[in-house]
Amino acid sequence: MSKIRFRPTATAVALLLALVPLSGAYAAPPPPPPPPPASVSPGVGMGSGSDACAASGWPWSCLAACESGGRWNANTGNGYYGGLQFWQPTWEEHGGLAYAPRADLATREQQIKVAEEVLRTQGWEAWPVCAKTYGLSGRVHTVQPGDTLFAIAERFRVKGGWQALYAANKATIGSSPHLLRVRMMLVIPV
Known part of the structure; x- marks a missing residue:
């Protein structure tokens, strides 16, 4: 008969980590909308x-x-x-x-x-x-709470993965690919 060992510290840490958001999409307020094209x-x-x-x-x-x-x-x-x-x-x-x-x-x-x-x-x-x-064209995804570039790239089967998605949207996202903001509009590369 095997003995099951209960580890309260490890269990508590695991529960806390499950509650910590892994994406910046939770914290930041929605960005101001992008300006209309100059034309x-x-x-x-x-x-x-x-x-x-x-x-x-x-x-x-x-x-x-x-x-x-x-x-x-x-x-x-x-x-x-x-x-x-x-x-x-x-x-x-x-x-x-x-x-x-x-x-x-x-x-x-x-x-x-x-x-x-x-x-x-x-x-x-x-x-x-x-x-x-x-001048609006192509597919776009509006960031929802909990979204990550990886998950979005997987959902839309982006060739090149999250890196290609980030490259196509770097001007919108900024220098930190993990800081997505809710309601941010991302272009889905073909």
């Missing part, structure tokens, strides 16, 4: 008021200005709803029903949360005309 003139002919395209609303307010005139409650009868003009099946497939039955009934913030999920699965091509207007 864009925010606000010009893009809706009115606080919903108009401005550097402070980049990129979602700009897309909404283009898609719906900046009206987050848009329901024009064309089968697309909300500021970002969600098709109902897309709204449902990306978690929108957790917020509202249709996108036009959800808040701006709720629509953006769903849009971040759409962006992760479809890329900017989900908004083909307006994304092209603003």
Whole structure:
């Protein structure tokens, strides 16, 4: 019969280590949104008021200005709803029903949360005309709590792993690859 030895110190240390976050994604506040491309003139002919395209609303307010005139409650009868003009099946497939039955009934913030999920699965091509207007292309991942470059690279099968993901996003991430910030947008290299 084997003897099982209980080690309270080792057990306590193991429990504490399990509770310590391993990624900087927990601690840092969301970064300010990146500025719109220099070729864009925010606000010009893009809706009115606080919903108009401005550097402070980049990129979602700009897309909404283009898609719906900046009206987050848009329901024009064309089968697309909300500021970002969600098709109902897309709204449902990306978690929108957790917020509202249709996108036009959800808040701006709720629509953006769903849009971040759409962006992760479809890329900017989900908004083909307006994304092209603003020079947005490719697949993007919005950093979530607990994300690491390694995990993101694995999820998207990035050739070259986390190092390639970091190289593609060094200007956004900064000099420390372990300091991801929640809601930071990372380009997924092809």
